[in-house]
Amino acid sequence: xxxxxxxxxxxxxxxxxxxxxxxxxxxxxxxxxxxxxxxxxxxxxxxxxxxxxxxxxxxxxxxxxxxxxxxxxxxxxxxxxxxxxxxxxxxxxxxxxxxxxxxxxxxxxxxxxxxxxxxxxxxxxxxxxxxxxxxxxxxxxxxxxxxxxxxxxxxxxxxxxxxxxxxxxxxxxxxxxxxxxxxxxxxxxxxxxxxxxxxxxxxxxxxxxxxxxxxxxxxxxxxxxxxxxxxxxxxxxxxxxxxxxxxxxxxxxxxxxxxxxxxxxxxxxxxxxxxxxxxxxxxxxxxxxxxxxxxxxxxxxxxxxxxxxxxxxxxxxxxxxxxxxxxxxxxxxxxxxxxxxxxxxxxxxxxxxxxxxxxxxxxxxxxxxxxxxxxxxxxxxxxxxxxxxxxxxxxxxxxxxxxxxxxxxxxxxxxxxxxxxxx
RNA sequence: GGAGAGAUGGGUGAGUGGCUGAAACCAACAGUUUGCUAAACUGUCGUACUGGUAACGGUACCGCGGGUUCGAAUCCCGCUUUCUCCGCCA
Numbered sequence: 001x002x003x004x005x006x007x008x009x010x011x012x013x014x015x016x017x018x019x020x021x022x023x024x025x026x027x028x029x030x031x032x033x034x035x036x037x038x039x040x041x042x043x044x045x046x047x048x049x050x051x052x053x054x055x056x057x058x059x060x061x062x063x064x065x066x067x068x069x070x071x072x073x074x075x076x077x078x079x080x081x082x083x084x085x086x087x088x089x090x091x092x093x094x095x096x097x098x099x100x101x102x103x104x105x106x107x108x109x110x111x112x113x114x115x116x117x118x119x120x121x122x123x124x125x126x127x128x129x130x131x132x133x134x135x136x137x138x139x140x141x142x143x144x145x146x147x148x149x150x151x152x153x154x155x156x157x158x159x160x161x162x163x164x165x166x167x168x169x170x171x172x173x174x175x176x177x178x179x180x181x182x183x184x185x186x187x188x189x190x191x192x193x194x195x196x197x198x199x200x201x202x203x204x205x206x207x208x209x210x211x212x213x214x215x216x217x218x219x220x221x222x223x224x225x226x227x228x229x230x231x232x233x234x235x236x237x238x239x240x241x242x243x244x245x246x247x248x249x250x251x252x253x254x255x256x257x258x259x260x261x262x263x264x265x266x267x268x269x270x271x272x273x274x275x276x277x278x279x280x281x282x283x284x285x286x287x288x289x290x291x292x293x294x295x296x297x298x299x300x301x302x303x304x305x306x307x308x309x310x311x312x313x314x315x316x317x318x319x320x321x322x323x324x325x326x327x328x329x330x331x332x333x334x335x336x337x338x339x340x341x342x343x344x345x346x347x348x349x350x351x352x353x354x355x356x357x358x359x360x361x362x363x364x365x366x367x368x369x370x371x372x373x374x375x376x377x378x379x380x381x382x383x384x385x386x387x388x389x390x391x392x393x394x395x396x397x398x399x400x401x402x403x404x405x406x407x408x409x410x411x412x413x414x415x416x417x418x419x420x421x422x423x
Numbered sequence: 424g425g426a427g428a429g430a431u432g433g434g435u436g437a438g439u440g441g442c443u444g445a446a447a448c449c450a451a452c453a454g455u456u457u458g459c460u461a462a463a464c465u466g467u468c469g470u471a472c473u474g475g476u477a478a479c480g481g482u483a484c485c486g487c488g489g490g491u492u493c494g495a496a497u498c499c500c501g502c503u504u505u506c507u508c509c510g511c512c513a
Contacts, residue, residue: 043473047482054482057494061441076493083493246470367471377470 001104001364003379007032017110020117020326028103035100042096046089053082105214109361111326112335118325124338125325130309131318134344134400142345143395144276146402147173150423153394155276165266165274165281172423176397176410177284179417180390181259184286184311188387191307193257193288198237200260201228206240209366211332221263230263234287235384239362242291246377247370253300254291257387259284277391278350284390290383291368294360297381301335301357304385308339308353311388314413317396318342320349334359341392345399350392355385398423 007014011029018025056079063072116125147153152173158166169177189195207213207229212220221230231237238258247254262285266274273279288307292300305321312319324336333356340349360379363369369377401409408423415421 040473043482047473050483051481053493057492058441060493065441072493079493 001361002107002110003360003364004032004036004104006110007107008036014107014110018108020111020115021108021329022119022327023108025107028106032100032103032107035096035103039093039096039100042089042093046086046093049082049086049089053079053086056082105208105365108331109334109358111329111333112357112359114323115329115335116323116325117327119327120325121328123325124322124328126320127323127337128309128321129318130313130320131316131342133318133342136344136399136402137404139406140345140399140402141406142276143343143398146398146408147276149406150408152176152423153277163281165279167277167280172418172420173394175418175420176394176414176423177390179414179419180388180393181284181286183414183417184387185257185259187311187314188257188286188288188307191255193255196234196238196241196256196258198231198234198258198260200231200263202231202236202240203228206236206243209240209243210236210362211365212236215331218267219265221265231260232264233262233285233386234258234260235289238287238289239382239384240366242368242380242382243366245368247291247368247380249293249370249372252291252293252296252370252380256289257286258289259286262389277395278346280391286387288385288387292381292383293370294378294381297357297359297383300381300383301337301355304355304383304387305337308355308385308387312339312341312352314411315393315397316411316413317393317400319352330354330356332356332358332361334361339388341396343392343396343399345402346395350396352388352392352396353386356383358382358384 002014007029011033015025015029056075060072060075060079063069063075116123118124141149144153144155147155150172152169152171154168154170155164157168158164161168185195201223204213204227207220212229212232216232220232222228223230237260238256241256242254261282263282264280266279266281277283288304290297290300290304309319309321319339319341322338322340324333324338329336336354336356338351339353339355340351342348343350359381362382363379366382368380368382370380372378397411398408401411403409410418410421410423
């Protein structure tokens with residue numbers, strides 16, 4: 001959430017910045033300011049009454065001790081009225097806070113000043129490109145056909161056992177998955193990240209903490225009986241480690257990495273976007289998360305981008321980096337860079353990583369703070385990025401590395417992990 | 424799943440209705456003093472909201488949420504969670 005102080009200090013600034021995300025915040029911001037004033041007034045009144053009540057209660061205690069029962073009872077009478085008033089005010093206060101909160105969580109994060117205007121993915125800026133676009137033989141196949149031909153991924157079997165978007169990986173396909181996961185994890189560990197294995201289901205508080213709730217309620221699988229959500233990314237459990245915590249300034253940066261299966265309902269997706277590995281309901285991803293001092297979070301962002309680029313380089317995949325425009329950015333992000341690899345048979349770019357700085361937006365929801373040099377508590381900055389998501393990496397690896405004879409070459413960096421150099 | 428016992432500040436742990444926002448000890452931090460890798464002493468030492476330029480106040484919080492009471496860490500109800508025993512189980 002945007003800190004309430006930010007909104008109060010300069011409502012117009014908030015409205016203007018959110019316009020970059022094509023979000024009209026005027027009404028909400030105005031109402032938030034009004035409700036916050038009401039909240040403060042109500043609290044002042046309530047606190048005063050409670051203070052009086054507390055004093056009287058203490059008096060009564062003293063009088064009873066001294067045996068002055070009659071006097072005590074007289075004061076008791078007087079407190080009845082106060083009690084009624086405080087009940088009313090408390091109710092008003094709670095209602096106000098609730099209304100305030102409902103509106104507050106509807107405001108997306110403010111985009112960083114470098115975020116370009118734009119409506120959709122069309123308006124994203126390519127800021128970096130690397131690698132050679134491979135020239136494939138005439139008989140080149142898209143990855144879903146390669147997967148079937150070499151019996152390494154079975155989409156049909158997934159349909160039968162679970163449903164669309166839940167493929168089986170088998171043989172060398174399964175081993176390739178395992179190899180990529182290990183490769184990504186080891187690279188992250190070498191870069192100073194600590195590995196975690198998180199739970200794959202989280203409670204509603206956690207979903208709220210990272211901002212999936214209430215914004216993306218319908219995108220998560222929900223186990224109603226236990227009120228648990230299947231994680232759409234390891235970001236959720238890994239970032240929620242820090243919910244309701246106060247860190248020390250000398251702990252920064254905290255760098256965590258986790259592999260997890262990710263579950264997404266992907267309601268509303270269709271067409272070529274969902275063909276093969278392009279979009280799945282369950283997929284594997286290695287996620288990196290950093291918790292950082294606000295003064296250094298943009299340094300960490302560069303650090304994470306460099307890490308992701310190095311992975312793609314080692315996998316010999318041509319990629320480019322996009323600076324997302326306001327309209328294409330996620331609800332919680334202040335700035336996001338997407339990494340896309342070239343999928344040579346589909347002849348299109350596929351997003352394989354999204355690296356974001358959330359600044360203090362998630363931290364404010366999570367209540368993750370640190371004790372600053374001046375002894376005051378401040379909100380931390382949180383960042384995360386995929387490093388990397390597997391399916392589209394696999395798609396590009398299969399397509400780009402197919403040879404004249406139809407076999408598929410495994411990039412050198414991966415061979416010690418797969419235990420084979422060709423499919 | 425059944426039975427029982429717990430959940431207090433960074434840690435250990437006292438506290439069973441008012442003088443307890445919470446003893447004591449440990450840890451941490453600051454200072455004083457003496458000095459050889461340390462001791463002694465003194466002080467500080469939770470969070471959030473809120474009033475005030477500030478000094479300094481107010482309110483709430485003893486797992487979470489309700490209730491009883493003039494007054495709750497303390498009594499009652501529900502939930503979560505930990506431990507022990509039993510059952511089941513990879």
